[in-house]
Amino acid sequence: MKNKNIPHWLIFTLVSLALLVIGCLLYTHQDRQLPQSASSNVDLDVVKLTGSLTDLKTHQKKVIKFRLKKANSKKKVKAYAKIRLQGQHSLKFPEKNYAVTLYSGPKCKHKLSVKLHPGWKKSSKYVLKANYTDATSVRNLVSADLWSDFVSSDSNHPKQLKSKNNYGAVQGFPVTVKINGNYHGLYTLTTAKGRKLWGMSKKDPSNIAIRSNGYNRNTLFYQSQARFDAKDWQALTPSKLSNKQQKSVNRFINFVSTSSVQQFKQNAHDYLNISILIDYYIFTNLTHNQDGAGRNMIYLTNDSQHWYPIAYDLDATWGLYENGKVLYPSAKQVQYNYPNGGNLRNGEGNRLLQLAAAAFPQEIQTRWHFLRKKIVTTDKINKKFKDAMLAIGENNYQDNFKANSSIPSKKITNLDQLTKSVKRQINENDQLFDNFTNNVHRIDFSYTAPLTK
Template identity: 75%
Template sequence: MKNKNKLYWLIFILASLALLVIGGLLYTHQNRQLPQSASSNVDLPAVKLKGSLAKLKPHQKKVIKFRLKTANGKKIKAYAKIRLQGQHSLKFPEKNYDITLYSGHKCKHKLDVKLHHGWRKSSKYVLKANYTDATSARNIISSALWSDFVKTEPHHPDQLQSKNNYGAIQGFPVTLKINDEYHGLYTLTTHKGRKLWGLDKKDPSNIAVRSNGYNRNTLFYQSKPIFDEKNWETLSPTNLSSQQQASVNRFVSFVSDSSVSSFRENAHHYLNVPMLINYYIFINLTHDQDGAGRNMIYLTDDKQHWYPVAYDLDATWGLYENGKLLYPSAKQVQHNYPNGGNLKSGEGNRLLQLVAQAFPQEIEDRWHFLRKNVITTQRINNKFEQFMLNTGENNYQENFRANPSIPSKKITNLDQLKKSVKHQVRENDQLFTDFTRNVHRIDFNYSAPVTR
């Protein structure tokens, strides 16, 4: 009888182990980011931070040790001032970090280093967790696509041409350890700011501002901008002079007070219209929902002509901004966005609405050029695939084990990205190929919500 019981227990243990193995395989398969054939391991560059970061508060800076070991074995050692980066991302378990490198522990002398081939030397970088995007690819690849839009635009501002990537961030995947504890898969990116955009801090005509919400003020339904955490934010300089404030007021009041006909006649006195046309096409193509209001950056280098640049592009290509849903998800979209997710009408942004209505032929012409030279399904998909292959399935799975609450790990992967690209290109072909006719079918009668 004892032998029989031992046999039962042995069978039970073996069956349990088999179930655990099968369960583990199914779990990995469910969360797999790359095709089964892409099974090789990838050794990523490794970032190590040492210092007290557990109770880091927004806007607080701390001094830490920074170490980067590149894939080819090169080591970079520095001290750094680090602070939390982002707005909505502050609530996520894994944080984004702004890092400024220094040569000594007293942080008196900034250390300019080149962290990647083809980049300019800099002391400022960002460690981005991409917590809502399980692929970690959207922000980098969408930024590269925006760079192509600007590079092929004959009328892009000169100062963007002189800087890296035409004013769009660049980055590469890394693993991150903080005080020897693995925190997951990150991307190390160039820093948003005046240097990226070619703005001169000594030139008062160089200004950068950002809209921080969807409301009547940031969507150009009021003629005077309000500067606070829910409305407009100054990026460069930190504090606007009276003359710089007047430049922003001039820009905002022109847009808010214009009819379609007066906008078409006078926009070239206030705006870089070709850059706005590119931006309108870009947010529709990538489904950059936040780029229409809550995260739209405007620059000028002469206090007269303003234009947008794309930034923070992890909620694109079908992924909702909290990472929990894919578009279409009407209930969530209508709850969180003022115009129900309608990017054709600029999500209620009066500036984008005026651009679409005043320059339909120019938009249509630009779309045909981009489709021939920049926008193809295969080209975009190849960029996503190469980035993810260079990241490696092993690093995706290790990241999921360290951060099991990543919201999009079961709804997005390379296959979902490719399907979204195909869908978005096809949908935008239907919109822009004959935009001079289709623009009249778009409902632009929209009233933005009251500023709270």
């Protein structure tokens, strides 16, 4: 029996079809966030919001119904809530963050304090965070948890932070959000920043919190008097500062803006908590928290004299650029907007971080060596990311992408990218901090970041 030759056109057709199938499969999974082995579905808690949210304006509050249905449980939280848009840079994104304050009745006369997660303290204020730029939805909370490890591991850090849940860092868990019965996407429900989170007293005028709202000469400590407006400094606690409290702010800012490195080294202990300032400088470099050097930096004092920074809003970290569209460090957009490639060793032009690095290199080097043994290891940080993403589940990632197709980072970030970024950034920081007493002399501290428009 003779073998019949297979026609060339048939071979070509079969090969083309095979390549097409493979291509479709690759395309289907190129936005996959977890490995194929993590294929099981996860049921998340559901937050149901009922009310008109379509035309919510900045600073406007509306009264809605709030429901939290726990997954695989009959437990529910029922409340009314005053809801407003939350965030600054994120206000322009199609997915919005919401701050909610819970009340027991529709007239919102009495706040309702509830514990929404095991281990948390009761509160009436929470945040629904969309994590729009971060397709993994875990950078903010995992980085906050890492910051709490930094704070908890040093006895010289402020006692007020040590007395609070998660050491003054936000906590949260993933939820799906439905608005008026319609699926809206994957969110994280988090604790709210503010006085209670940081262990500050409303009755104590020496407890003050301020925030920088942009990269400019005022917020980067190149001017000796604080300007309080939408582009410069913002008072957080209290929302309006007394004359005495403003003097406390300006005492701090004037010292930083006028000190030489030597003056800063000699006198900084009278104005700052140096140990947590050092941790903040290391943490900012490690996580590559670009916004944390200028536009999104919070400073606290518990005695009106000694100030310290804390980490907050950490979604633009671990290689992800602030708009979620590109990755550090090679993207042209990064090189264009940050001529130094977004290198944070010079504090992105923040004079306080520059002075800390230049004045305390030995202390920074010693602290890094401690952190590398106890806290900053690839295994520990990668486990935090893996556990957080497994708790969300691939099914919820894909449902979110279907409902919100414009999420910019869904094809450039996932668990694998985070794992590689953790390894790369720890290695880069080893090169910087292992011998920082020598390396500090190679840093160009004259660099100033492009100013926020």
